[in-house]
Amino acid sequence: MSLAHSLSLAHLDSPPPKSGKGPRPKGMANRFWSKVTRGLDSECWEWNGTMFPDGYGVLGVKGIRGRKMEKAHRISYVMHIGEIPEGMSVCHRCDNKRCINPGHLFLGTNGDNSRDAASKNLLPFGEKHWKTMLSSDDVEQIKRDYSSGVFLQTELASRYGVASTTIGQIVRGERRARG
Numbered sequence: 792m793s794l795a796h797s798l799s800l801a802h803l804d805s806p807p808p809k810s811g812k813g814p815r816p817k818g819m820a821n822r823f824w825s826k827v828t829r830g831l832d833s834e835c836w837e838w839n840g841t842m843f844p845d846g847y848g849v850l851g852v853k854g855i856r857g858r859k860m861e862k863a864h865r866i867s868y869v870m871h872i873g874e875i876p877e878g879m880s881v882c883h884r885c886d887n888k889r890c891i892n893p894g895h896l897f898l899g900t901n902g903d904n905s906r907d908a909a910s911k912n913l914l915p916f917g918e919k920h921w922k923t924m925l926s927s928d929d930v931e932q933i934k935r936d937y938s939s940g941v942f943l944q945t946e947l948a949s950r951y952g953v954a955s956t957t958i959g960q961i962v963r964g965e966r967r968a969r970g
């Protein structure tokens with residue numbers, strides 16, 4: 792299954808029963824939360840249901856053309872934050888694939904996950920990585936582009952080849968070019 796398909800609330804409901812008989816399926820949200828160990832807002836909320844072989848949780852949903860399997864963290868993102876546009880992935884700040892805490896999820900390009908993981912694992916806070924990627928001119932341009940309101944942080948991130956969290960820190964003034 793591609794990561795890049797779009798997903799919205801309209802695609803999320805319990806799948807239809809396999810035959811016309813039997814109990815009506817429980818609501819999607821009920822089924823979803825019955826498989827989650829929910830903790831404090833800051834903690835990872837881990838999926839206890841079925842997992843994809845790649846380590847992500849999975850839940851059967853109605854789908855656009857009938858029953859389909861959807862990744863649990865993507866469902867969580869749509870339920871709490873909003874639609875996932877085509878071509879975008881839902882990434883984990885916490886690197887915990889089982890986690891569905893919406894506070895740990897962000898929308899990124901397919902490259903963001905690996906880029907984020909690389910900068911977190913190899914370089915604390917991605918600082919050296921980030922400095923080699925962006926000149927001070929880039930940083931000023933990013934601030935101008937973002938304040939123009941035309942670009943999303945995720946768009947600037949893919950344009951400059953850095954994580955969207957880095958763009959967020961730049962536009963909030965938490966990162967400066969000189970250091």
Ligand SMILES: [Zn+2]
Nearest residue numbers: 835885890895
């Ligand atoms: Zn988490």
